[in-house]
Amino acid sequence: MAVSQVVRSEWTKIRSVASTVWTLSLAVVVTLALGALISALSKNEFDNMSARDQLSFDPTFVSFAGMTLGQLAMIVFGVLVVSNEYSTGMIRTSLAAVPRRGTFLFSKIAVAALLALVVGLATSFATFFLGQALLGSHRASIGDPGVLRAVFGGGLYMTLIAVFSMGVATMLRSPMLSLGILMPFFFLISNILGNVSATKRIGQFLPDQAGSRIMQVVTPLDDDTPYGPWGGLGIMVLWVAAAVLGGYLLLRKRDA
Numbered sequence: 001m002a003v004s005q006v007v008r009s010e011w012t013k014i015r016s017v018a019s020t021v022w023t024l025s026l027a028v029v030v031t032l033a034l035g036a037l038i039s040a041l042s043k044n045e046f047d048n049m050s051a052r053d054q055l056s057f058d059p060t061f062v063s064f065a066g067m068t069l070g071q072l073a074m075i076v077f078g079v080l081v082v083s084n085e086y087s088t089g090m091i092r093t094s095l096a097a098v099p100r101r102g103t104f105l106f107s108k109i110a111v112a113a114l115l116a117l118v119v120g121l122a123t124s125f126a127t128f129f130l131g132q133a134l135l136g137s138h139r140a141s142i143g144d145p146g147v148l149r150a151v152f153g154g155g156l157y158m159t160l161i162a163v164f165s166m167g168v169a170t171m172l173r174s175p176m177l178s179l180g181i182l183m184p185f186f187f188l189i190s191n192i193l194g195n196v197s198a199t200k201r202i203g204q205f206l207p208d209q210a211g212s213r214i215m216q217v218v219t220p221l222d223d224d225t226p227y228g229p230w231g232g233l234g235i236m237v238l239w240v241a242a243a244v245l246g247g248y249l250l251l252r253k254r255d256a
Contacts, residue, residue, distance in 0.1 A: 006098050006107040014112060017084060023077040024115070027158070028123045031070030032130060038065035039131035046138055058218035059140040060150045063131020067154065067215070070123065071161045071208070074116065075182050078165025081112045082247075083175035101251050109166055109244065116162040117155060124154030146217040146229075153214030153233065160211060160233075164240045170247025211236030 014020050042062050046054065085091040098104040128151045132139035140147050169178040186208050194203030203209055204225055213225065213232030227235065 003103060003107065006103055007111055009097075010108045010111040013085075013108075014081060014115065017080070019084070020077055020080050023073050023080060024119050027070045027073035027077065028119060028126075030073060031066035031123050032127050034066030034069055035063050035127040035131050036066075036134055039063050039134040043135050043138055052221060056218060056220045057138065058216060059132060059135050059138055060128065060147050060217045061215055062135070063128050064124070064150075064154055064215045066127055067157065067212070070158060071186065072183070074120075074158050074162045075165045075186065076179065077116065078112070078162040079169040079175055079178045079182065081108065081162075082166050082169035083173060083178055086173045087175055102248060105170065105248055105251055109163060112166060113159055113163050117159040120158030120162075121152070121155030123158065124151050128154070140217065144217070149229065150215045150217050153229065156233065157211050157214060157236070160236050160240050161208070164207060164236075164243050167240065167243025167245075167247040171243070171250050205235055207236045207239035210239075 039059075039062055042057075042059075046057065049057070085094055094104060095101065098107075128142070128147075132141075142148055142151065165178070165182055168182060169175070172178045172181070190203060190206045190208050192203075193199040193206065194209050196203075210227070210232040213227070214229045216229060225232075
């Protein structure tokens with residue numbers, strides 16, 4: 001089967017499964033809603049902040065507060081794209097139709113990543129403009145230094161979260177096992193390691209903490225992170241590449 005046919009097949013699979021469509025829709029809604037809420041609250045609380053906090057106030061990053069829950073939906077999307085075929089047994093049919101497993105996997109990832117990128121960028125720009133409108137006089141402009149990079153970075157971050165999840169799901173094959181590992185990793189383990197002084201330097205190199213730097217415009221006064229926005233995104237890309245490579249190697253070696 002030609003690569004173009006495999007790509008079309010994967011596109012048909014993704015758009016025909018209601019759960020993946022609803023998951024992407026949820027990513028948009030929760031990111032916008034929570035970002036708007038935090039932006040409105042930040043505007044009201046700005047005058048009560050300490051002088052130090054006001055100097056570190058990052059209106060762009062505040063509008064992306066909803067990414068915390070938005071990435072949850074992207075994780076679910078990435079897992080479902082891969083593991084739905086394993087849970088239904090369709091993986092045997094897919095691999096029989098596309099014996100070249102590398103072509104099968106990378107076509108699936110390419111289609112899903114492109115869809116995640118479109119949704120991620122649209123969500124990032126929408127949540128930025130909505131958040132800045134609610135911040136009033138404390139808002140940032142898209143033309144301010146570093147802001148456009150941060151907004152594009154928000155879309156890239158959501159895409160990379162989805163692709164990382166696809167790589168992990170390919171290795172584990174089970175949707176429940178994949179979500180059972182990814183959810184605690186991003187929402188519990190990463191936060192603990194990043195906020196405890198003894199493990200903070202380890203936490204800085206986890207994919208979500210490193211990748212989220214791309215969305216920051218104002219550097220906190222006490223920040224000692226050893227890399228910048230693009231360096232952080234680069235670290236996240238390495239995590240994603242490792243997950244996808246691991247999924248590919250295991251897919252090649254084992255039966256469906």
